[in-house]
Amino acid sequence: MNPVRRLRSSSRTPFLQVVKTAVAVVAAVLLCELLIRGPFPTFAAIAALLVVQPSINQSFVKGLERSAGVLLGVVLATGVHVLLGDAVWIVLLVVVLAILLAWALRLTPTSATQVGISGMLVLTTGVVTPNYSADRILETLVGAVVALVVNAVIVPPVLLEPAHLAVARLARDTAAAFERIAVGLTEGWDHEQWHQALLQARALRQQHGRTEAALTSARDSLAMNPRGGRHRTILDRDVAVAEHLRVLVTRVTGMTRAVRDNTAPDLRADPMVGRIATEVARIGSDVRRLGAQIESERLTPGELAEGPEDTALEHALTAPLAVVRPNSRHWVLIGALLEDVRRVREELLGEDD
The missing domain is CATH 1.20.58 (Methane Monooxygenase Hydroxylase; Chain G, domain 1)
Known part of the structure; x- marks a missing residue:
């Protein structure tokens, strides 16, 4: 079997959902620029990309999963950084701890992945930025809420x-x-x-x-x-x-x-x-x-x-x-x-x- 075919889906995503995703990303980033002064709101953009789903119920669930994963990852990384400092092996430790924490809490795949990613981003790009951890949590919440609102307001999907x-x-x-x-x-x-x-x-x-x-x-x-x-x-x-x-x-x-x-x-x-x-x-x-x-x-x-x-x-x-x-x-x-x-x-x- 041609491995390239595995990259393509048998059906195309509805164009309306593509438009809503783009609108949600742009709106989330612009809103974060107004609320939070700092680097590009990456967490908000990622949350908006993930939360726009084929149904509002799925969007709500994805928003919860994404927000919970970011919160746990940021808190874990911040706590380890305060206790052990800043080093390469600290980043690896946080990733391993994030994996174990997700397993212990029986988190969904979305939340489990997000714990490790958020913790790693906090330690690699945010430790020198004041209030970085709190801002990233706020970014994620803004992105998730904006995506949920966009999905509910712009022609809510009915399958x-x-x-x-x-x-x-x-x-x-x-x-x-x-x-x-x-x-x-x-x-x-x-x-x-x-x-x-x-x-x-x-x-x-x-x-x-x-x-x-x-x-x-x-x-x-x-x-x-x-x-x-x-x-x-x-x-x-x-x-x-x-x-x-x-x-x-x-x-x-x-x-x-x-x-x-x-x-x-x-x-x-x-x-x-x-x-x-x-x-x-x-x-x-x-x-x-x-x-x-x-x-x-x-x-x-x-x-x-x-x-x-x-x-x-x-x-x-x-x-x-x-x-x-x-x-x-x-x-x-x-x-x-x-x-x-x-x-x-x-x-x-x-x-x-």
């Missing part, structure tokens, strides 16, 4: 759309998995065809994991966000749909595996199998309509506020299937499929066990 579309895609692909079962039962697929269908069904589990991660990011972007209130309703609905889809993904995977493991050339000849295929096709239709409904919902603020609250579907499912005389050859598979259809039906209709 709802990627999560919304991820839920819609998961519903669509889950519907396709049910439809494959219906087609396979109708056409009489062989073992290899069912195996390929099973691989596609199993891939839904990873897709559901990615959808959950997108929903977590969306929820995180709404925390402490002044724009978050009007978006939370649709996010809560997406989270509820994703939970239903988690159950359906498990069911469709189990159904596909059951058919793959127990399929036979004469399976399609059983009348009950045809009825099951029809019901599974209706399940796929319902789930596909659910995905289309989610995808069609607009995420603009006005339409969110005015959107309909009732998102119930008119289901295509019929009454539960009943077997009068079980097939002596395929009764295990048919029974398993009937039970899965019953459970999926309950999940879609919201019926109690």
